[in-house]
Amino acid sequence: MDGASVSVQGLGKRYGAVRAVKALGIEVRSGEFLSLLGPSGSGKTTLLMMIAGFEMPTEGAIRIGDRDVTYVAPNRRNIGMVFQRYALFPHMTVADNVAFPLRMRKVVKAEIARRVADALALVQLQDFGKRLPSELSGGQQQRVAVARALVFEPPVLLMDEPLGALDKKLREQMQIEIKRLQRRLGVTVIYVTHDQEEALTMSDRIAVMRNGSLEQIGSPIALYDNPATPFVADFVGKTNFLEAVCHSCNGTGLEFGLGQSGFIHLKECPPTLPSPPRPGDKIRLAVRPEQIRILRLGDSDRPPLNGVVEAIIFVGSFRTFLVRLAGGELVHVQAGTDHGMAYPQEGERVGLTIPSQAVQVFPDRRQ
Amino acid sequence: MHAKPSAEGSLGSRPTSAREYGPVLSLLLVSPLVLLLVGGFLYPVGKLFWGSIFVPEASFANYARILQEPLFLLVLRRTFEIGFVVTALALLLGYPVALAMARVPGRAAILIAACVLIPLWTSVLVRSYAWIVLLQRNGVVNNALIETGLTDTPLRLLYTQGAVIAAMTQVLLPFMILPIYSVVRNIPDDLVRAARNLGAGSLLAFVRVTLPLSLPGVTAGVLITFILSLGFYITPALVGGPSTLMMSTLIGQQTTELLDWPFAGALAAILLLATLLLVIVFRRTLAFNKGFKLG
Amino acid sequence: MANADLVLSERAVRGKGHIVNSAAAFLAALAIGLILFFLLLPTLIVIPMSIGTSPYIEFPPRGLTFKWYEAYFSDPDWMAATWFSVRIAVATTMSATVIGTLAAVALVRGRLPGKEFLQAFTLAPLIVPHIVIAVALYLVFAPLGLTGSFYGFVIAHSMLAVPYVVITVSAALQRFDQNLELAALNCGATRLQAFLHVVLPNIRPGVAAGAVFAFLASFDEATVAFFISGIEGKTITRKMFEDIDFNLTPVIAAVSTVLTLVSLVLMSSIEIARQRSGNGRLG
Numbered sequence A: 001m002d003g004a005s006v007s008v009q010g011l012g013k014r015y016g017a018v019r020a021v022k023a024l025g026i027e028v029r030s031g032e033f034l035s036l037l038g039p040s041g042s043g044k045t046t047l048l049m050m051i052a053g054f055e056m057p058t059e060g061a062i063r064i065g066d067r068d069v070t071y072v073a074p075n076r077r078n079i080g081m082v083f084q085r086y087a088l089f090p091h092m093t094v095a096d097n098v099a100f101p102l103r104m105r106k107v108v109k110a111e112i113a114r115r116v117a118d119a120l121a122l123v124q125l126q127d128f129g130k131r132l133p134s135e136l137s138g139g140q141q142q143r144v145a146v147a148r149a150l151v152f153e154p155p156v157l158l159m160d161e162p163l164g165a166l167d168k169k170l171r172e173q174m175q176i177e178i179k180r181l182q183r184r185l186g187v188t189v190i191y192v193t194h195d196q197e198e199a200l201t202m203s204d205r206i207a208v209m210r211n212g213s214l215e216q217i218g219s220p221i222a223l224y225d226n227p228a229t230p231f232v233a234d235f236v237g238k239t240n241f242l243e244a245v246c247h248s249c250n251g252t253g254l255e256f257g258l259g260q261s262g263f264i265h266l267k268e269c270p271p272t273l274p275s276p277p278r279p280g281d282k283i284r285l286a287v288r289p290e291q292i293r294i295l296r297l298g299d300s301d302r303p304p305l306n307g308v309v310e311a312i313i314f315v316g317s318f319r320t321f322l323v324r325l326a327g328g329e330l331v332h333v334q335a336g337t338d339h340g341m342a343y344p345q346e347g348e349r350v351g352l353t354i355p356s357q358a359v360q361v362f363p364d365r366r367q
Numbered sequence B: 001m002h003a004k005p006s007a008e009g010s011l012g013s014r015p016t017s018a019r020e021y022g023p024v025l026s027l028l029l030v031s032p033l034v035l036l037l038v039g040g041f042l043y044p045v046g047k048l049f050w051g052s053i054f055v056p057e058a059s060f061a062n063y064a065r066i067l068q069e070p071l072f073l074l075v076l077r078r079t080f081e082i083g084f085v086v087t088a089l090a091l092l093l094g095y096p097v098a099l100a101m102a103r104v105p106g107r108a109a110i111l112i113a114a115c116v117l118i119p120l121w122t123s124v125l126v127r128s129y130a131w132i133v134l135l136q137r138n139g140v141v142n143n144a145l146i147e148t149g150l151t152d153t154p155l156r157l158l159y160t161q162g163a164v165i166a167a168m169t170q171v172l173l174p175f176m177i178l179p180i181y182s183v184v185r186n187i188p189d190d191l192v193r194a195a196r197n198l199g200a201g202s203l204l205a206f207v208r209v210t211l212p213l214s215l216p217g218v219t220a221g222v223l224i225t226f227i228l229s230l231g232f233y234i235t236p237a238l239v240g241g242p243s244t245l246m247m248s249t250l251i252g253q254q255t256t257e258l259l260d261w262p263f264a265g266a267l268a269a270i271l272l273l274a275t276l277l278l279v280i281v282f283r284r285t286l287a288f289n290k291g292f293k294l295g
Numbered sequence C: 001m002a003n004a005d006l007v008l009s010e011r012a013v014r015g016k017g018h019i020v021n022s023a024a025a026f027l028a029a030l031a032i033g034l035i036l037f038f039l040l041l042p043t044l045i046v047i048p049m050s051i052g053t054s055p056y057i058e059f060p061p062r063g064l065t066f067k068w069y070e071a072y073f074s075d076p077d078w079m080a081a082t083w084f085s086v087r088i089a090v091a092t093t094m095s096a097t098v099i100g101t102l103a104a105v106a107l108v109r110g111r112l113p114g115k116e117f118l119q120a121f122t123l124a125p126l127i128v129p130h131i132v133i134a135v136a137l138y139l140v141f142a143p144l145g146l147t148g149s150f151y152g153f154v155i156a157h158s159m160l161a162v163p164y165v166v167i168t169v170s171a172a173l174q175r176f177d178q179n180l181e182l183a184a185l186n187c188g189a190t191r192l193q194a195f196l197h198v199v200l201p202n203i204r205p206g207v208a209a210g211a212v213f214a215f216l217a218s219f220d221e222a223t224v225a226f227f228i229s230g231i232e233g234k235t236i237t238r239k240m241f242e243d244i245d246f247n248l249t250p251v252i253a254a255v256s257t258v259l260t261l262v263s264l265v266l267m268s269s270i271e272i273a274r275q276r277s278g279n280g281r282l283g
Helices: A044-052 A094-104 A109-122 A138-150 A168-185 A196-202 A220-225 A230-235 B023-054 B061-068 B070-103 B106-121 B124-135 B140-147 B161-184 B189-197 B202-230 B234-239 B247-256 B261-281 C002-015 C019-044 C046-050 C067-074 C076-109 C115-127 C130-144 C150-175 C178-186 C191-219 C223-228 C236-246 C250-276
Strands: A006-015 A018-028 A033-037 A059-064 A080-082 A156-160 A188-193 A205-210 A213-218 A240-250 A253-257 A263-266 A282-287 A293-296 A306-314 A318-325 A330-336 A349-353 A359-363
Touching (some): A006 A044, A018 A213, A033 A196, A044 A188, A080 C178, A094 A109, A094 A138, A109 A138, A138 A168, A188 A196, A213 A220, A213 A230, A230 A240, A230 A282, A230 A359, A240 A263, A240 A330, A263 A359, A293 A330, A318 A349, B023 B261, B023 C130, B023 C150, B070 B106, B106 B161, B106 C250, B124 B140, B124 B161, B124 B234, B124 C019, B124 C250, B161 C019, B189 B202, B234 B247, B234 C236, B247 C130, B261 C115, C019 C046, C046 C250, C067 C076, C067 C250, C076 C115, C076 C150, C076 C191, C130 C150, C130 C223, C150 C191, C150 C223, C191 C250, C223 C236, C236 C250
Parallel strands (some): A033 A188, A033 A205, A156 A188
Antiparallel strands (some): A006 A018, A006 A059, A205 A213, A240 A282, A253 A263, A282 A359, A306 A318, A306 A349, A318 A330
8 A cells, every 4th residue: 555645735723712723734745654743732633633534624725645635524535543542442343343444345245354364464463353352452452443544555544642541661662563564554644642752753754733833844853953943942852941142143153141150152153043143132042951061070160151960860871960050040961871980969060061063042032 | 313414514514523413413313302392292281381371261360269269278388398298208218328328338238229229110109009008997007006906996097198298208218319329429438537537426527527518419319309299199199188189189180070271280380380490490409411411 | 138237237346346336336227227128118018919818908918829910911901901001111112212312412412502401301301290291291182082092102101201211322422432433434434334333332221221211111100191091092000090099909919010020120130231331320
């Protein structure tokens, strides 16, 4: 089966006075794994429901391949869907669940049996056909849901937080399984999640949504390294925000003052800013915790940025230092566990260095 | 079922969500019920009330008659009196049972529940008949009284107000017990235990914690029992006599024996008005539409 | 009941261990036992009475006999009334279940103008005193020749029974996970197919409970039946009513026992089904 492209143009959904989705445009390429990422209430699920045909948009259009499906009934869209808590039919066996889409399509009996067997084999549940969904574990139910959604070979598969009900370990295993399946079948997947880690792991591209609008769309790396807005920087991965004032901007780079805490120097003006900041402009800086380097200080050292270690959190493969700057800001610094290294202790004064390219600069607008 | 067209949007206005059925389809689905209720309920009841005012000519004479004749006023008063007494007795007897049913563990609770539910499920007619058997001249109660030597001659128990009250209390008791039970059951055990840990004796814990928290169930039970007792027909008709005429039996008498439809209509209107007034004033407590709004 | 007493007092003893407490608990248990006896006695007394030999009502019965049941089953009048009631109850069950289920779907899931009002209206036959409905129906049915008629009864009893169906099916629909229906649509089912293949099988316990309530609402109904019965078309309850007034024999006890058993078997079956389906609630 081949994936189809999905094109969402100027799509809007209004519930009374509330605009759940606002003039949204997204082009999903055929065979792509696209995640819709956002907090609850961001409109990602509403968007998915409109693509599935469960909610009718108040404006805009949806196309699958070259077919306009905006107002097509859900049963005529030929889209597979995996629901949040699987929505397996509890009164039917696993095999009957998987056969259901084929029965509705009036596929002949022998053909149904063959394709159900294939679909169950695809998700490694060959021997479970006669069981009821309630007799399966959460992970197995999830796989039945995937089999049911794929058995009629839809060009597009929608997934609505399909792994939300599973524990962490099983979730990670299923992420890999789903991704492998999608690659193998070439089906276009639109995947709703509020879990940024999941989105980063699985997606070809991620569309970050907020308040019914598209905040940024791009590859996981692009989103992580070059977030377009402070919201994306905050939602995708962890970020330190620092309020700063531009001190100088000239040929030797930019300097941002952090009040009593010190200053940060950048070699060149970041390309994401529409115009270079002028001295006196208020600026928001975003820095990933793992990009900051922590230095133990001698008594005489006076680094541009320094603070006191308030707490150390050990998380196995790395540890996080909470450093209170002189101006009062709390900065998270993440360092890999290296047994040869002497880490600073709680209460110790430390210096922080930040590479130029690690700093994201946003104009200061209250977000 | 003509449910199909909705999803296709060919019937009426296009639904905005597949989660709900469009207005045209919904109207179609509900129309047999509306037809049944209008034809089998609204029209007959309306006609009865219409007749009470406009037959033979428009006047409130029938209503005036109820208020003027002492007999009818007496019946009205007796209906409410019996209603009050039955409700009070049912509360007195029902509350401990509801409490036990909610608090007693395991098997015993099921046993109590069965004792409450079996009468509820049994025909009112059968239970009223049983009261006749119990209370008649040579009935079970009189035989027992004579055998134990408490009386020499059989007492006249049947067709008295006492018989009506006893029988109605028994018939309506489950309607008092179940609402109280469903509230008491949801009072967390911890609360009572906490009160007792804080030094309250079991009686004080009951007065301070269980009793106030069970009040919603009590009001619901009291209202349901009272409303049902006002309109009860079978039991007073069988167990009661002329001296225990109530609104319902009076209505029956006026229609079957005297064929005075307009007057029966006026009586029915007053009975219905009293019922509806209670229901509307206390509709929150009664939560009649529980089935529609779960959780 | 002895069992209940025992557990009650046991619990009190465990609670504090005071003698005063256990004595109070014993008295409480005794009181509750007496109340339950008061509840149960008039319900079940008909059973021993129906198998007593004496032609007068007698308790406890002196000898055992089934002659009252024979009298009941061989009396053409009783049999006619019984079959009339059964036919009405079956037809009422079917019509009330279908009408009530369709309406519940619309009332729970539909976009309807005046939905709240319709929900309240649906429940009206439960609230309005049956004597009012009975007299009103007689007034309308008599000139139309619908008294004592099968169809008149089916209309009247369907109206009385349909609220029970609406309530039970509505509750089942509220519990039903709507995503299952969306999943069926997504799988290519039409609305009708989704309803028949997915919604209906999952709300079946609610529909079945509603049907049982509807059957009993008709079969045990006495007030309306008393007024709209005719000389020919007479329900078992109307016949009982007449015989209690004019001809009090143990045959009535036999009939009562049959009625009671029908009610108890049907109601316990749905109660057991409800307990089994996991949302066990008494009452």
